[in-house]
Amino acid sequence: MKAVRPIGLKPPPRHAPRRLRTDADLRALQRLMTHALVQPLRPNDEVAPRFHAGRPMAEVVGEFIKPNDRLTAVERLQIYAHSYWSRLIDCVYDDAPGLRALLGEKKFSALVRAYLAKYPSRSFTLRNLCSRLPQFIREEPRWTAPDPARAHAVARFEWAQTVAFDGEARAVLTPEDLAGRPPAKLRLALQPYVSLLVLAWPVDDYVIAVKQRDALRDEASHAVDHGPRASTGKRVARPRRGRVNVVVHRYRERLFYKRLSAPAFKILAALAAGQSVARAVAAGGRGVTPAAVQEWFATWMELGWFCRRQAGRANRDKSRSIKPEA
Amino acid sequence: MPANRFNAFTDYGIGLGLRVPHYAHILERKPLVDWFEIISENFMVDGGRPLQVLDRILEQYRVVQHGVSMYFGSADKPDRAHLRKLKTLVKRTKTPWLSDHLCWGSIDGTYTHDLLPMPYTFSAARRTAEKIRQVRDYLEVPICVENVSSYAEFHVSEMTEWEFLREVVERADCGILLDVNNIYVSSQNHNFDPYDYLRGVPPERVGQIHIAGHTRFEKYLLDTHDHPVLDPVWKLYARATQLCGVSATLLEWDDRIPSFGEVHREALKAKKFIGGARTHQSQSKASEPRRARRDAKVMSAP
Structure with a gap:
């Protein structure tokens, strides 16, 4: 190299x-x-x-x-x-079993080495080691050719899982916090551990399939420790193109991926961008009914996705990276 | 010194490293364990399952924090964000003391995530001691520094490793986490007598002891923490407890981790090797008044 x-x-x-x-x-x-x-x-x-x-x-x-x-x-x-x-x-x-499965052993190994050579760790914890992997894939598409966009989607999704696993949780908003607040002035913040992803491939299903395969492999062998570089075995079919809106989050300290319809996702994205509730709901489009909006908000509140906006801190988190791949 | 100011005058006994494969066993079966050592960095997160597990462990067990990335010996200043997170964790665990390594591993904000050996020089000792003091003052908890296994030596070194250790801890006025496996591994890699090392350690500063397994390769020993403790290390441990007293002892087992029961049994073997030290200690205590009187006599002589 x-x-x-x-x-x-x-x-x-x-x-x-x-x-x-x-x-x-x-x-x-x-x-x-x-x-x-x-x-x-x-x-x-x-x-x-x-x-x-x-x-x-x-x-x-x-x-x-x-x-x-x-x-x-x-x-x-x-x-x-x-x-x-x-x-x-x-x-x-x-941290990137999905990307490894997608690229295959040889290509993944070369990508990891090239990534670490350019971006050595800048954090005291290895938890953050893959934070710049999506950026690297975009900067140097040759390592994931001929399909860097798909690799980029998987890398973003896997980084979002790390964020969801142990990212900060702020005090959850309750219905009482919102009572009597006019929607035109009310702004909500999303929990820092929640990531909103528009993906051009259903990589959520793909990564789940890869993890299930790897879990089966571990169970079948009864070995205590294969090491992360042990052979992965049976191939999982690559995801086919198809746009999905995914929220990567945690609930009761477990990781979840939730797909949202386009209007629901637009509303959530607008809220994450700092829009008022009234403007965010408008961003959902004309076809959205009040009943649907009410149901979505009820679910999101129940999942604890909303928290108070913090004075003096950036509430628009650019790292949420909502945009889809090219 | 089983209990001293470097371990907050505690006498914790024999502990284990808290590791993910054992979480379920510990939380469900609640085995009787003197204490657990946690890797601080694994819990210096902002939320999620790691902290949930930690809180459940803290409800049942005594916990001591052990760090791997403070890098007291690095030329970089302590990272403020790192310190803030560490202090938040210290408040959560109420760790009576905190340990990290006498090494470096980062420079210019780039981290190797390894425990790299120090050049044993007076200027490096001064710099390292200053950093230990800064960290201790900020965290407001006693600090013990751990000797690391090493595979390389520097041309610029001006003293032995144990002289460097003494120089640092006395300048910083901090404690020592004495890793006897690391002493043994380094002694084989650098051709010194591990018992010379032990004799060079200021015994009154030892607040904790580590034991672990290592692997022998053709030309060097590697500190792998994936085996039971080997005989030469047990012998060194027995001698260390004679010289320093029976400090809180912890078995490190970090790779190819067997069942909880197996790790615990291996740790408890330590009891076999500290019997001599207990006897030695009680004899020392019994002879203390006589020695004090003799000293007084000498002092009052014309």
Whole structure:
């Protein structure tokens, strides 16, 4: 894989510091070692022979790591490099089973490595590791060719599941909170863990089918731990084009996907965008009856999707990414 | 020192790491366990099932927080958002002390999610100790730092690992989470005597001990936490408890996790190895008045 500059990581120093006297020396050493670790491994899982600017890796690593009687400096670094790549790759395998099934083993593996090479983790928790995967698929469609749009849809859907699993829950709005408030002035916020997705493929059904297949595989084998990269077995049919409006949410701490009709979804999307209730309902279109609107709101209230808008905080969450794929 | 200011004067006994495959067993069967150690980062979330499970565990058990991403040794300053989330969790769990590793793993806001070894230098010790103090002052809870397993050493190092550990904890005035498996793994990888390490640890600062399994490869040992504890590590543990006292002990088992019962049985084996330490401690206590009197005599001599 061609070397890429990891986003967010500042350039490494030309040479390792010979002594550590200042914080800047410590930073230089740590920056240099991090660059060596996050550089993609070769197909045989060895560290790349060349560092940035073409310097031999052995020369660079030899400047800061000591060899011992059994291992060279590069071999010692390689223990950490293996560990780094295995840990992060396993995490993406865990969080994106649908994308893996869609792309197949070889293509998915290449995508994950390319993604992590460009976007190393910028969070203290691995929970956020896949947050930029949809963006990466859009930026570099060659990794998911010939069907990057479908891959993008699956990646968005799987990230929405992570958000729904442990995203923030604010105090739920009750009917009493709304009593007597005129719809023209009333604005509602959606729970931060709720994602609204317009998808050009029914990837909700597809991901459910993949998870059911994987669960059956685990049950059949009785093994305690396959590791996330174990073979997936029987193929699940790819989703065929067909637009769906899906809300990814949780209820009583369990993940759910709920499909909505186009008018209902438009109303919810308008509310999420900060529109008043009156304007949001109008966005649903002329064919929407008051009875239908009442029923939808009753369901959404019961599911706890609405919360109070917070003063001074952005209530329009751009990360909800409502738009469909191209 | 079974109970000291670094573990909030508690005497917790033998605990287990709280792991997802055991949730159902613990919540349904409510087994008798002295305490659970949680990985802080797994619960530093804003909502959902992780916190629901944690709250149910907290209703029944004592919980201590163990972190993996504070990276005291990183040149980066502590991340404010990270600290805020950690403090929220500290308030929720009421952890009597909090531990994390004496290592680095992030730079410029990029995280490797690994426990990378420190260069053992005085300037790095000073920087690390300062960061530990900042974190402790913010969290308002005692902190113990854990020695990590390592596979590499730096040319720039100016001292041994145990000298570095001592330098850091004394400058920071914090406790030690002594991982005897990590000492053993590193001793094999870097050709030192693990008992020299133990003798170099300030015993009065040990607030907790970790035990775990590791894997031997052809040219090095890897800290895998996927096996029972091996004999050399048990021996080291026995010696550590003699030197430092019987601190809260925790078995780490993080991969290829067997049934809850098997993990618990393995942890309880620790009792076999601390018998000597208990005897040693009671003998020390019994001899304390005599020693004090002798000391007094020496002091009053002309």
